[in-house]
Amino acid sequence: MHDPLQAAAAAAAYETKVLPSGLTVLVRPMPGYRGAHAVYATKFGSVNQDFTLDGEVVRLPAGVAHFLEHKMFESEEGDAFARYAKTGANANAYTSFDKTCYIFTATDKIDESLDILLSMVGEPWFTEETIAKEQGIIGQEIRMYEDSPEWRMLFELCGCLYHAHPIRQDIAGTVESIAEITPKMLYDCCAAWYQPANMVLAVAGGITMEQVLAACGRAGLMQARPAHAAAPLWPNEPASVACPYKELQMEVAKPCIGIGFKEAAVSTNDLKARHVCDILTELVCGEMTPLYRALYDQGLVNPEFGAESLMLDGCFCILFTGESEQPETVRRMLLDEIARLRREGVDEELFTLCKNELYGDMICDLENIEAAAGSMADAQLSGYTLAEELAALAGIRKEDVDAALQTMLREEHSAAVLIRPLEDANE
């Protein structure tokens, strides 16, 4: 007889090896898939601004991780895109708050594409001239995001919630902050965060562990190498919010409202906290809830109104965002609903449905080569496996969510941001 749990466990399975260099390699062969997707990731993102490297303190301006991501595509031999063009691979990279990932998808010459990936990240090359050129391109990227109300809202909310944590700052930094970047800073970051022991290589699709290990061997990753002592330095962050309310104006059609809650930071591998947070936000204002329906029917928010959470080293917050012409009404209704749930406990049936949804989402995330490799890398960098994530979900009880509500989503730890259209501001 078919066992769905076995099917789910098989979908979440992958092979793991830790190489003598310290690099963790994760491979999920997916029979029937033509291509392979590789993610070469370091646990170094925009929030990693201050750290010690071999006993010396290094302080970075905002935006270095993202800047470094751009620069990794250049080497003395030329541009990595030009090298990928010879294999046909589709390559890219991205930087988030807590990691930087270099990726490619290829259907042919996968071994050659792995060689390019491992060498471009393993052999950094920076000069004053190439840095100056990149400052122009990234300056334009920063300006593009300045016009995005969603992006502005995210950072304004983080800026209100946090006094000192680097999550306050834009992932790409500012035009001024990236102007301070020097080659030495970039080399220091490579020494600290791009050493193999701080990285993961995750590959999924038409690939085998043997192929990936062979590529690692060609890149010299099968040998032990001297390690640099690196440790992040986090600023002291009080529990209070930095600013409970902020308003700004932009060229938007409707006011945008953001309500953020600052929570006590937890370990990034606290799977119970992750699942409880996901379920909790769904139970407060997910599409199945009375609050969402009331907001929707009364036209108080746009249909996309919803929540997201950020769980990073030293930072855990939950953000509710959307558009509304009656932002204070929306904020009050949200706080009232949270208070009601805290008082009465969450609905048992809704709780079960939310768990069902999360299970389906996880199965879905393991389907594509891109999502599978990405999920494997994310889990490894956060300190857990996908099988552990599935198992942890099964163990979440309604009581866990009720208990969390007693301490989470407190009004006294909240902040609100309102982005008003320019016409309103002129009235």
Next chain:
Amino acid sequence: MQVQTLAPGVRIIALPAEKFNRCRITIQFQFPADRSRATARALLPLVLARGYAGCPDMTQLSRRLAKLYGAGLSSEIGSNGANHLLMVRLTGIRDAFALAGEPLSDEYAALAFGVAFDPYLIDGAFDPEALAIEKGNLTRRLEAEINDKRLYCARQAARKYFGDAPAGISRDGYLEEVPSVTPQQLTEAYREILRTAAIDVFVTGMDPAPIARRLEQLLPGLGRAPAALLAPAAMPRQPLARYTERLELVQAKLCMMFTAAKPAAREEVAVYRLAMSLYGGSVTSRLFLNVREKQSLCYYCGSGFSGSVGCMTVNSGIEPADAERAEAAILHELQELCEGPITPQELEDCRRGLISGIASVEDSLGGLENWYLIELLRGGAVQSPAEAIEALGRVTEAQVREALRSFSHSVSYLVTAKEEGGAQDA
């Protein structure tokens, strides 16, 4: 892919996809764009997605989807040249993953067909209360267009480019008409689609037989009288028209539209694919390498081509002060490809990248379905990804150059920063 025609204008398209964790049903109605019905049609997907006769309440429908392990239901309106599309799509995990052994795929079919063919009606018309709420949502969505400056610029350019041509009829409806749409008009627009549209049901990773039976049972009640779809048509060549609109923004957006004066023929698809990759559709393209990387004139700068209307679009994000230089550089690169040398290396780099991309479409549920959906919309013989790769291999430099030479510049639309005391020019 297997295509089964159940009646004139009604097909089931089965796409085997057992390797995926999910399966999908997409019910697609295709019909000629109609200015007088555009706003009512734009409201249809919003009202349909709220529920159906078997589950009228949107919150209950959300809970039913959650019970199906978070199955995704979407309803949207799309366009294919001068024809519009109404799509109802349901995606969920395969039966093998159902924790209690539930027959999920049967439920998926019942839900998707319910939403598409059996809406919740009161006295034979859509629920006025639901319509009123969704009119509010459509109004907000149309008003919010300006929030995304890149999309806003592209849409403004398209409005100028297509003018009153059928391909320019907005699939999203018209803001000023939203308040006046009545439940009766909406119902009439819906009934007309059921009666006249071409209906394609894509079944991906599921047994198509029970779905075909379900559809066959429905057909007699639809009063089918399929209408002809509009043939692909391109905009004629015209003198260049420039528009500038000034807003409070940091980065300017430039959208340039070009016409080939004829839609792409079936056999030209591979040629245009390679031409776009070479000009501005890839990281090995001239626009990316020269305009973005070498000249640092744009943060993004890319070209795309729509074969059904024979139109090439170049979108870029630029410094307001660099607008003229950027436009000149974009045109210069086109000129260089039309008249100057094209190296075998750059042509092969682009070809290789395209082949890799096409070879991977069958590695994702959405990619697989989308491939055949577009192939069928294009009309004529359907190409598999393998056949498309073969066709790409045969494209010559001369064909690429000829395709690029066919474009003439019709519209440039610039959305840029406000000047002191400046006024809108567009």
